[in-house]
Amino acid sequence: KPITDIADDIGISAKTVRKHLDRMMENRLASFSIQWMPHKNNFVTVFHIILNEGTDMNSTLKHINEKYSQNIAYCLNYSNIPNLITLHTWAKNTQDAQKIQEELHTEGFKDVIPHIFIDAKWFDCWVDQLLRTK
Template identity: 40%
Template sequence: MDGKDLQIAKLLLKNCRTTYREISEELDLSVNAIYKRVQNMIDEGLIKSFTAKPSLIALNGIEILIYGRTKSLGLEKLSKNLGNHESTYFIGIAAGNMIYINGYLRNISELHEYSTFVNKIGKLQTSTTCIRKLPYRITSETLTSLDYEILKVLNNNARRSVSDFADEVGVSAKTARKRIKKMEMYNLVDFSINFAPQMLTSQFHISLNPDKDYFKEFQRLNKTYTDNILYLQQFSNIPNLIMMTALTKTNQESANLHNNLQKEGFKDLLHHIFYNGYFFETWRDLLYREKLNQ
């Protein structure tokens, strides 16, 4: 897996229904080259599936990240205990007993209960809670029963063509295409991939100086370090923090990336390398499954 593969994967993580032609134009590669690279990532087990799910915006939910150092020594058991909560979807374990807990909440009123649970069960010495910044909901539009029928047939094969599945849901290709366009327009659906990069994963906490333009710095970092960035996250309750999840092939490459970021002159910079991670089902998955079975 090289830098071009990562760029392709990031575009598919954002919207896996993006056509290979659109990706080829974005990355200045041929359509055939994009197809071969995607197929190679599938064959190597890097792309597990192409998924379709209702978005957090459609469910009126929020995403949070809680991180800190744990006093616990049994981190695998600890992770499973934290994963028993219906809101926990990912636990990342990093060197120095650093632990990252990602969760989905139905609304902000659940934050106190969940953060109390995480701190108690996680035996965190200190912790920071971050509320992920999501696109604004610009409409009262909701997912219809037809939308759920479409998501059901696209569930783990979200790149199916409209002409391939329209008859299956009992509508014309034109109607199915219109519903997909509307879901995308209003951020009601996540068309993405289950992605398992077999590379070293680092988490960089970047605290910007108050006089910096946050939006410009975010865009600049995304462009400058694009060959390594998997995710670049913003948080609504910590306005000067950017969380960079980066992939590297070796420890030395990770160290070089750290050194380059140190030269940027940020207010603060922390670097942690993950050595294990666990995914869990949440209330989101259960709700989605109930909708699909109706």
């Protein structure tokens, strides 16, 4: 929705809306997302990649993003699980997903564990309920 429409809806200037949105984004108080369902048309696999001790996380993430860019939805690492990367991929079919898995196994990681998405559900949270009451 355009900022000008939001400003008109709540009766303030577009500049004020932009200022508040910027502040909310900086403080991670606003999240703009869609309920994306790639598994409806493609084959989605999340690979849990377990790294060997002492592996440089940044260079590994860079390598994965460069090598598998055409199949990556997103790639995450976690501060509370230091040797784990979750690589969220999609492929046209099971054969293409299998090729990604086989290639990952040649990378020298401690382990590569595939998780295949068959379905996904989106659930409302308190934010959705709050928006419906406004």
